[in-house]
Amino acid sequence: MSEEVGQTSAERPRPTAVGRRGKLFTLALALGSIAALAFVLEIGARIRARLAGTPWDSAAARRELTIALASFDAGVPDDSTREAAGQPPETAGDARETSADAREAEGNERATGGLVDAHQALHPYLGFDDLRMHERLRAAIEASRSPDGFDVLVEGGSVAADFVGAGSERLIELLRAAPGFPGGASGPVRVWCEARAEFKQPQQANALACALAAGLEPELVITIDGFDDVAIALSNVAAGTHPLYPSAARWNVLAGNPTGDVRTLDRSIELRRRRARVAAFAERALARHVELSALAGSLALGKLRELRAEADAARAELDAAFKAFREGAAERGPQFTGSTDDALRCAIEAWSEGAISMWSLCRARGIPYLHVLQPTLHDEGAKPPSEDELALGASAALGPDEARDAGGARDARGALGAEDPRGAGDVRGPRVALGAEDALRVDAARRGYPALRAKATELAGRGLPFCDASRVFADVRETLYRDASRFDDAGHRLLAETIARRALEELAARAR
Amino acid sequence: MAPPDQAPPRRARLWKKLALVVGSLAIALLLAEGGTRAFLAIRGKAFDAEATRLDVLNTISTLNDNVPRWNAPREETNDPKQAEVLHPYFGIDAAGYIEDLANVVTYFQSEAATRNYDIAILGGSVAAIFAAEGAESFIEELRKDPRFAKSIVRYWSLGRGAYKQPQQTIVLHTMLSLGIEFDAVLLLDGFNEVAITRQNATMGEFPLYPTATKWLARASNPAADRELLDAMMTLRARQLGVTRQARRILDWGIWRSALASLFALKSLTRARGDAMAHFQRVSDRLAKGTVSPTAAGPRFDPDPAAVMRSSVKAWVMGSRAISALCREHGMTFLHVLQPTLHDTGSKPRTPQEIEKGASIPSWEEGARLGYPELRAASAQLIERGIAFYDASRLFAEVEETLYYDSCHFNALGNQMLGRALGRPFLDAAAANPNPRADR
Helix, strand or coil, X not given: CHHHHHCCCCCCCCCCHHXXXXXXXXXXXXXXXXXXXXXXXXXXXXXXXXXXXXXXXXXXXXXXXXXXXXXXXXXXXXXXXXXXXXXXXXXXXXXXXXXXXHHHHHHHHHHCCCCXXXXXXXXXXXXXXXXXXXXXXXXXXXXXXXXXXXXXXXXXXXXXXXXXXXXXXXXXXXXXXXXXXXXXXXXXXXXXXXXXXXXXXXXXXXXXXXXXXXXXXXXXXXXXXXXXXXXHHHHHHHXXXXXXXXXXXXXHHHCCCHHHCHHHHHHHHHHHHHXXXXXXXXXXXXXXXXXXXXXXXXXXXXXXXXXXXXXXXXXXXXXXXXXXXXXXXXXXXXXXXXXXXXXXXXXXXHHHHHHHHHHHXXXXXXXXXXXXXXXXXXXXXXXXXXXXXXXXXXXXXXXXXXXXXXXCCCCHHHHHCCCCCCCHHHCCCCCCCCCHHHHHHHHHHHHHHHHHHHHHXXXXXXXXXXXXXXXXXXXXXXCCECCCCCECHHHHHHHHHHXXXXXXXXXXXHXX | CCCHHHHHHHHHHHHHHHHHHHHHHHHHHHHHHHHHHHHHHHXXXXXXXXXXXXXXXXXXXXXXXCCCCCCCCCCCCCCHHHCEXXXXXXXXXXXXXXXXXXXXXXXXXXXXXXXXXXXXXEECHHHHHHHHHCHHHHHHHHHCCCCCCCCCEEEEECCCCCCCCCHHHHHHHHHHHCCCCCCEEEEEECHHHHHHHHHHHHCCCCCCCCCHHHHHHHHCCHHHCHHHHHHHHHHHHHHHHHHHHHHHHHHCCHHHCHHHHHHHHHHXXXXXXXXXXXXXXXXXXXXXXXXXXCCCCCCCCCCHHHHHHHHHHHHHHHHHHHHHHHXXXXXXXXXXXXXXXXXXXXXXXXXXXXXXXXXXXXXXXXXXXXXXXXXXXXXXXXXXXXXXXXXXXXXXXXXXXXXXXXXXXXXXXXXXXXXXXXXXXXXXXXXXXXXXXXX
């Protein structure tokens, strides 16, 4: 050995042809043995599969790999835990709607599973918004900056929005007719709507702050609200959402995108990583045609299933995170453990603060302001209800589908009886069974309106220009209401007269 | 094979050699550590282990989305309470803030709230950090005045990372709606108004909307866009990598050594820069418009000058709105323009500040071009009787390192700011015609 170590390469004996052949033979033998072993294993695997009743099917293996590649290469699937409540979306049309808007609206509707109006979208400061309002606000801003004309901005919920459509003509007529009206007898008077269905404080105040910050320069701001402020607060609490939050029925659907939460996002990323591993593995297996071999194919499919199981586990973790997210602060807001009385107090405080904020914002800009408490059917003494109004107002507060979705036709006494000895069902002896949501709204009007009026007196005492229109239909016997809170054109014309009178007083006071 | 009687002396020699090597190494390390400290001291930047630890903590706090979360406790960046979620009126908020609000409401309904003097600190992350690190100095200044000498002064940190107008206005209004009435409001803002609006515009989002990197990622559905999700995955992986690196520095006590910190912080800064680059990539991807256009808000004029005009106007309008709310509720109001690194002339920048202050271009440009406009527009506020204090030149003569990124400054800077705000606040309180306590 030591001698060999001492030899140089030149001195080493060169391998002979026999030696080389021997080595090649050994190599070929080894390769042949491996191939034979693989062959035997392949045959064995096929026999085993056949004996197990599942003969090897290379086409099926290829199919499984292809499916895995196709399905696991896609993004993280949508949250499947959301259940559609089946409410058909509203189909409000708009002549100015662009095709892009329409496409976006369609996408939006699909994204929310049809749970909200196709035009509804998340808004950072209002909770949700109607997509069409963006363009309308732009038009309002441009018009309000022109030197001529008198621009009136109306804020509030659906009644305020209806008022712009049905009552503004009468309002304009009365304003122009008044001597000393700053807009003149024939100058253009434009009424702009920044009201949205189911808006309640602080949404009106935020909408005004946003519109003013965006450059709107109105000559008069009118807020018409009250009912949604108390009614939605109660329905929110029933839904486990803070009374100050936007309508839970809309917010919870739109805000239910758990991938916005970093914890769920991290799990989404983990799921994506594991799914990508499945896809990459399937791609490699397909490229190598492992399906042609029962042995390699079985091993590959085994590994594939293992990876898929890991991805499924990640999916389960993500689902759990989704669930936790849904129960978290994003949707329900700060914890609210109070009674419905507390919820009403909270709502009325917010309504009052909203009015003060809006008045303050306007005052700081020298814009006259008027806050109107809208009338509502179930406020006792608001109106002698007609037969039709009793029938419609009791069951159609949200529409039959929504009432059903909100909890079916549970007895109103069951929902509110514990706190209200009279029970919502006793009010005017409704002719139809009240849904839980209807009962909340009736109760909200009955208990909330006296408190709103009392608060309004305080606000008026501070100098806030206020108009109590809650009794504007007190002597009207004809049918005006279409449901618990919304009324027809005749009602809006009557409301316009009250508002015009009070607005003119306020304008005159400002002029002095 | 050595004879058995020679074994102990050979083994002893081996041990001796080993001990010598280890000892020399330890001495070399000690010398290097001492040398590094001496070198730093001679250069006027004496090593401060605590400052290094805070630096690492600050780095961790910036890693979730590149703007620090609410300030306390910063170590707990994985606390679910700090997870940011959609908020119906603020756009985005930390889950913890939303959940704690119930306790805040309870306090303001209590007798204590009527006795104490409660100050709300509104703004973005600089305001939040000021509340944590500078508010005590500020209150000390107030206590020098006989009016506050015996009062219990409390401050409420309402600043949130990346908030800008109209968010501060809406935060205050929401607090009032909940029955939370402060005695005073301190608004500390400016940077986000000109930097984030510019970034929003470059990403195709309405400038007055909340910061696009947070809002678009949450209001749209990034999981449905594989390319975006992949970009976010890479970003999160880098951010978590830097967090792990930073945690090692803290857990292994590396921050106690000048020498080890030198290398560790260099590596950390490099890794953070890499994460920032990926943050920019995610922003770019979000800007590509794969997200819902409705989330991006109304159409707007993307011309940078027009964006700047609307941003400055929103800042002025926001201040006027908060002033109006405060006036109506008898709350003292002081609006402060915060200092920021990329505002030309705001501070002589140290090499560390140059290295760490590098930011995305829209932020740097926003600060450079926007600050002169904010200063000019502040005249409108003063004209309307709003108590305004321009702190943008507060660090103009400070040679020490204060900034640890493009807009956030350390405890020393916050304490300086706290002391500087004492007098203007006292003046504003004296000018308040109808303070809450008197009503």
